[in-house]
Amino acid sequence: MSLGGLITKEFGRIKSDKRTLILLFLIPIILIFIFGLTTGVGPTKFFTAAIITMDDIPTYGDFPSNSSEYDDNFISIMQNNSTTWTLHQYFNSTDENEYISAYIACYNLLKNEIVDIFVVLPENFSESVAKKVNPILFYYIDGSDLSAISAVEVAIQEPIALFRAEADLLANFSIMVPYLEFDVPFWESQLLNYAVPLILPIIILGTTMNLTSLSIVSEGPLPRMLITPTTKRDIILSKLIANSVIMFLQSTEIFIMTSFFGLYSLGSLFYFFLALVMIGFCGICIGLFISAVSPTEQGANQMYLIMFIVIVLFSGNFLPPELISPVMQYIINVLPLSHAIPLITDITLKGLPPNLTHIAFLNLDSLIFIVLAYIIYKFKRLEV
Amino acid sequence: MVESSTEIMVDVNNLNVIFDKNHIIHDVSFKVKKGEIIGLFGISGAGKTTIIRVLTCQIEKKNWSGNVTVTNFSPDKKQNHPLILHNIGYVPQLELLNLYYELSPLANVEVFSSTYGLDTKEAKKIAQELFKILDIPSDTWNKRVKHMSGGEKKRLSMAIGLIHKPSVLFLDEPTTGVDASKRYSILSYLKKLNQKLDTTMFIITHDLEAALICDKTAILREGRMLEFDSPQNLINSLPSNGLVARFEINDLNEAKITRISEFSPVKKVLRVGNEVVEILMESFEENLPKLIQYMIERGVTVNSMSRDSASFRRFFQIRIQEEEEREKLKKNIGEA
Numbered sequence: 001m002s003l004g005g006l007i008t009k010e011f012g013r014i015k016s017d018k019r020t021l022i023l024l025f026l027i028p029i030i031l032i033f034i035f036g037l038t039t040g041v042g043p044t045k046f047f048t049a050a051i052i053t054m055d056d057i058p059t060y061g062d063f064p065s066n067s068s069e070y071d072d073n074f075i076s077i078m079q080n081n082s083t084t085w086t087l088h089q090y091f092n093s094t095d096e097n098e099y100i101s102a103y104i105a106c107y108n109l110l111k112n113e114i115v116d117i118f119v120v121l122p123e124n125f126s127e128s129v130a131k132k133v134n135p136i137l138f139y140y141i142d143g144s145d146l147s148a149i150s151a152v153e154v155a156i157q158e159p160i161a162l163f164r165a166e167a168d169l170l171a172n173f174s175i176m177v178p179y180l181e182f183d184v185p186f187w188e189s190q191l192l193n194y195a196v197p198l199i200l201p202i203i204i205l206g207t208t209m210n211l212t213s214l215s216i217v218s219e220g221p222l223p224r225m226l227i228t229p230t231t232k233r234d235i236i237l238s239k240l241i242a243n244s245v246i247m248f249l250q251s252t253e254i255f256i257m258t259s260f261f262g263l264y265s266l267g268s269l270f271y272f273f274l275a276l277v278m279i280g281f282c283g284i285c286i287g288l289f290i291s292a293v294s295p296t297e298q299g300a301n302q303m304y305l306i307m308f309i310v311i312v313l314f315s316g317n318f319l320p321p322e323l324i325s326p327v328m329q330y331i332i333n334v335l336p337l338s339h340a341i342p343l344i345t346d347i348t349l350k351g352l353p354p355n356l357t358h359i360a361f362l363n364l365d366s367l368i369f370i371v372l373a374y375i376i377y378k379f380k381r382l383e384v
Numbered sequence: 385m386v387e388s389s390t391e392i393m394v395d396v397n398n399l400n401v402i403f404d405k406n407h408i409i410h411d412v413s414f415k416v417k418k419g420e421i422i423g424l425f426g427i428s429g430a431g432k433t434t435i436i437r438v439l440t441c442q443i444e445k446k447n448w449s450g451n452v453t454v455t456n457f458s459p460d461k462k463q464n465h466p467l468i469l470h471n472i473g474y475v476p477q478l479e480l481l482n483l484y485y486e487l488s489p490l491a492n493v494e495v496f497s498s499t500y501g502l503d504t505k506e507a508k509k510i511a512q513e514l515f516k517i518l519d520i521p522s523d524t525w526n527k528r529v530k531h532m533s534g535g536e537k538k539r540l541s542m543a544i545g546l547i548h549k550p551s552v553l554f555l556d557e558p559t560t561g562v563d564a565s566k567r568y569s570i571l572s573y574l575k576k577l578n579q580k581l582d583t584t585m586f587i588i589t590h591d592l593e594a595a596l597i598c599d600k601t602a603i604l605r606e607g608r609m610l611e612f613d614s615p616q617n618l619i620n621s622l623p624s625n626g627l628v629a630r631f632e633i634n635d636l637n638e639a640k641i642t643r644i645s646e647f648s649p650v651k652k653v654l655r656v657g658n659e660v661v662e663i664l665m666e667s668f669e670e671n672l673p674k675l676i677q678y679m680i681e682r683g684v685t686v687n688s689m690s691r692d693s694a695s696f697r698r699f700f701q702i703r704i705q706e707e708e709e710r711e712k713l714k715k716n717i718g719e720a
């Protein structure tokens with residue numbers, strides 16, 4: 001056969017593999033389309049804030065407490081005039097004890113992601129504004145949410161600008177940002193502990209998907225196995241169980257290794273382990289789906305790669321979700337890593353119990369993929 | 385030859401298989417008794433595999449019609465499938481589809497025997513018996529299958545098919561891809577298994593040598609069963625009970641073949657070599673000298689001559705050729 005003949009044969013083979021052609025040409029179009037939606041046409045996100053005002057605590061004898069009105073103005077702007085902010089709640093603290101209870105309440109709002117920041121207006125806020133000296137504003141932000149920090153810092157400039165215009169204030173604000181990172185003690189491994197919530201779910205999902213994505217398609221004797229009393233349900237189930245055992249071992253290993261190298265978790269280690277197992281199980285279900293739907297090993301490899309990239313890219317940690325269209329946000333919200341990463345973050349860095357929404361979505365993903373895998377495999381024509 | 389019992393293991397009546405308006409199998413009927421070895425012969429596309437797929441519950445009922453029973457259960461009912469699959473064994477053409485190369489032979493036995501609910505100990509015992517019959521060296525039993533030779537893999541594949549002592553064993557092209565010397569050894573192993581275990585065997589093949597071990601042979605062409613009988617009966621159905629005159633002829637050509645065919649007792653002239661023909665004729669003993677005389681008179685120079693009995697291969701060739709000629713004629717009449 002001549003070289004021309006070999007080349008023609010290759011073209012013929014590629015042409016006959018419709019799935020490869022779809023992956024080759026359709027996926028880039030889909031990705032370009034999705035990225036196209038991210039360039040400035042996405043909706044503006046509304047951030048939510050809480051405010052503690054200490055402005056009613058007089059600081060100077062010559063400045064009567066009833067003159068402290070600027071804090072009300074600021075609160076009003078946050079509540080009514082700002083296009084980017086929603087005021088969840090404000091607290092008026094007239095003494096130290098009230099401030100402490102307001103601070104605890106706000107801390108919990110922040111920790112539970114009900115608010116994005118909480119602002120503290122200090123005792124001398126109105127005085128500073130009235131005297132046209134630069135007023136100080138504190139805001140507390142969740143430092144564990146890296147993607148939100150910059151967005152919040154930009155967004156807070158809007159109500160400040162509105163306030164300065166209303167108060168005819170030339171001086172700018174001095175902003176104090178005591179980050180609440182729910183942080184890791186200095187003696188623990190900073191790199192490991194900050195990387196854990198991001199890296200672990202990606203690794204577990206990726207490896208478990210990889211574990212199972214070839215398990216059906218590459219097993220030659222499987223169709224012959226169906227000329228025994230074995231059913232397709234048995235085959236899927238046995239793979240699910242065997243791979244889950246492997247995944248359980250993998251999760252245990254990861255758990256032990258991270259603990260050994262200084263995992264600092266504010267939350268329960270049991271919850272942390274449970275989250276690892278749920279993420280791994282989801283990966284197994286996605287992998288089995290890939291293996292059931294793919295006609296060849298090559299097809300399964302390609303599908304695995306594409307699905308993994310999409311899941312990682314749209315986990316909310318690489319592309320800011322607020323810049324993506326609402327329709328796409330719904331899709332992103334269903335993807336497993338969009339829930340796996342916050343789930344681990346909540347447990348390790350914030351000490352929260354597992355978020356039920358994240359758990360529900362993660363397990364829903366697993367259920368959908370395993371059911372799809374079974375249905376597809378059941379109707380797949382297999383001949384020996 | 386094993387004395388066959390009267391128990392019918394496979395009964396096929398008027399089997400038709402249709403896929404998307406393509407009529408693949410046309411009115412095929414046959415019966416197979418317990419302990420028989422049946423050979424399904426035909427060139428590619430004859431429908432051999434399709435028939436086996438119906439019998440092994442691989443084709444949905446919507447695609448076939450007819451009355452079929454395998455070990456007294458009909459594959460038309462889904463609830464019968466586990467019963468049938470329990471009673472049959474299957475040996476695919478490629479070992480890759482039957483064996484886990486990364487496991488040992490005994491581990492493979494465990495995998496497959498578990499699907500029939502066999503106890504591991506019992507399965508190992510059966511396996512060891514089968515391994516001995518099939519001469520699978522004991523030092524390979526616990527090594528990975530991938531280290532076994534091609535012949536050993538083939539025999540292991542047969543053992544796996546028989547692990548649950550099935551009533552009927554289906555073998556898909558058991559001698560394909562095996563060199564000539566090993567082909568005979570595989571066929572003799574099959575015969576040995578058949579004799580020792582009394583297992584009914586169904587061999588799908590286009591290796592006509594397999595007929596040597598078959599009690600009955602079916603010849604299929606384009607989904608139709610042309611013949612179903614013992615190889616000897618089929619050979620005997622040829623003129624003069626299959627006696628063949630083989631001539632080596634100088635400068636053999638089509639004109640000379642036509643000239644020989646024109647001798648009225650001659651029923652078939654087959655060119656089997658560059659200068660060799662085989663001739664079948666009525667009243668062989670009486671007409672052979674007359675044929676030689678006829679050939680000399682018409683300038684057909686014979687270098688040598690021998691006589692023999694037709695083989696199953698020759699019968700197959702004649703039967704397929706006849707069918708092709710008949711179809712050609714039918715087509716010509718249709719066109720006219």
